[in-house]
Amino acid sequence: MTDFPGAPDVSDPASAPLGGGRLRVLAAMSGGVDSAVAAARVAEAGHEVTGVHLALSSNPQSFRTGARGCCTLEDSRDARRAADVIGIPFYVWDLAERFREDVIDDFVAEYAAGRTPNPCLRCNEKIKFAALLDKAVALGFDAVCTGHYARILTGPDGARELHRAVDPAKDQSYVLGVLDADQLAHAMFPLGDTPKEQVRAEAERRGLAVAKKPDSHDICFIADGDTQGFLEQRLGTAPGEIIDVDGTRLGEHSGAYGFTIGQRKGLRIGHPAADGKPRYVLDISPVDNRVTVGPIEALDVAALTGIKPRWCGERPFAAGAYEVQLRAHGDPVPATAALVGDELRVDLAEPARGIAPGQAAVLYDGTRVVGSATIASTERAAAL
Numbered sequence: 001m002t003d004f005p006g007a008p009d010v011s012d013p014a015s016a017p018l019g020g021g022r023l024r025v026l027a028a029m030s031g032g033v034d035s036a037v038a039a040a041r042v043a044e045a046g047h048e049v050t051g052v053h054l055a056l057s058s059n060p061q062s063f064r065t066g067a068r069g070c071c072t073l074e075d076s077r078d079a080r081r082a083a084d085v086i087g088i089p090f091y092v093w094d095l096a097e098r099f100r101e102d103v104i105d106d107f108v109a110e111y112a113a114g115r116t117p118n119p120c121l122r123c124n125e126k127i128k129f130a131a132l133l134d135k136a137v138a139l140g141f142d143a144v145c146t147g148h149y150a151r152i153l154t155g156p157d158g159a160r161e162l163h164r165a166v167d168p169a170k171d172q173s174y175v176l177g178v179l180d181a182d183q184l185a186h187a188m189f190p191l192g193d194t195p196k197e198q199v200r201a202e203a204e205r206r207g208l209a210v211a212k213k214p215d216s217h218d219i220c221f222i223a224d225g226d227t228q229g230f231l232e233q234r235l236g237t238a239p240g241e242i243i244d245v246d247g248t249r250l251g252e253h254s255g256a257y258g259f260t261i262g263q264r265k266g267l268r269i270g271h272p273a274a275d276g277k278p279r280y281v282l283d284i285s286p287v288d289n290r291v292t293v294g295p296i297e298a299l300d301v302a303a304l305t306g307i308k309p310r311w312c313g314e315r316p317f318a319a320g321a322y323e324v325q326l327r328a329h330g331d332p333v334p335a336t337a338a339l340v341g342d343e344l345r346v347d348l349a350e351p352a353r354g355i356a357p358g359q360a361a362v363l364y365d366g367t368r369v370v371g372s373a374t375i376a377s378t379e380r381a382a383a384l
């Protein structure tokens with residue numbers, strides 16, 4: 001039915017969440033090349049596709065700083081033009097209020113609490129596969145299709161499973177690890193089998209004007225990339241101390257929230273540490289507004305506890321050996337994982353460096369995403 005590998009065919013059960021045949025699919029179109037090609041593939045495979053762009057900023061012009069953020073007016077126009085080329089109906093839905101509450105306010109609150117959130121994961125959890133999917137299902141759509149790089153495969157028992165994309169540089173399964181079985185049953189990721197360069201070439205062949213549009217950067221609502229400035233605008237300044245692991249005062253900061261575990265650059269340390277070695281952020285304490293720094297080896301973590309564990313797909317979790325990924329672009333680490341009460345305990349087979357509370361610990365069994373939990377605390381590999 002289609003020339004493109006990974007395109008969901010109407011006769012392929014893995015692409016047919018609700019029993020097969022021609023599906024009514026809502027394609028989430030950001031105005032970028034990935035979601036345009038994803039929508040085109042699903043339409044070409046014979047499904048009935050409607051495009052929707054989400055307006056996620058209440059002031060889209062404010063995102064226009066030259067860098068590519070999300071949902072500028074230009075993005076919305078690009079998405080509409082792509083829908084026209086594909087030949088599908090297109091709408092803009094305003095989810096700015098939900099996005100502000102569930103993603104931006106949460107992002108600010110997490111930093112204020114000394115944690116390092118992942119807003120893309122939060123957006124998938126609360127916006128794309130909650131608010132958007134709920135609305136889609138209520139309107140009679142069978143599935144939501146996005147340009148995420150991940151694969152949905154059918155396991156030996158017939159259950160749908162989330163897997164890493166074949167292009168490791170583009171794999172987004174980490175930020176989709178929060179999806180439960182029901183959300184997975186209504187999701188389509190048609191690009192998971194294709195390297196990004198092929199997606200661009202395909203966009204060109206299909207006459208999509210976004211073929212050469214640059215990729216969006218990490219945090220779409222901070223278009224200039226200045227997270228520190230963004231947080232300072234919302235949280236103000238709160239001068240406090242930077243102290244060494246032994247309690248020595250080394251300098252000061254203008255707000256503990258501006259730091260991330262493992263950070264080295266941007267530390268205003270007035271006095272060198274006693275051992276003369278460079279210092280890295282080890283701990284952020286919003287209660288006493290203190291940032292603790294130490295030598296690089298103090299960042300090595302041997303174990304962690306994750307809260308709010310979620311299992312991706314239908315298979316129940318079983319304690320055992322897995323790989324765990326601890327940040328969006330990090331390498332997976334061999335580990336054993338078990339539930340202790342309602343928390344996930346993960347013991348790493350080798351120490352991992354700079355693990356920040358607030359990030360997700362995503363468990364993998366080979367390429368399959370098993371589930372995820374939010375890192376709440378870590379245990380150092382060696383005593384200082």
Ligand SMILES: Nc1ncnc2c1ncn2[C@@H]1O[C@H](COP(=O)(O)OP(=O)(O)OP(=O)(O)O)[C@@H](O)[C@H]1O
Pocket residue numbers: 027028029030031032033034035036052053054055056070071128145146147148215216220
């Ligand atoms: N404003 C939006 N409106 C509708 N869908 C969106 C929007 N932003 C993101 N998405 C959907 O979520 C997917 C993943 O978002 P992400 O920000 O990672 O985009 P991306 O990988 O740069 O893809 P694209 O090239 O389509 O922008 C997109 O491919 C798209 O399907």
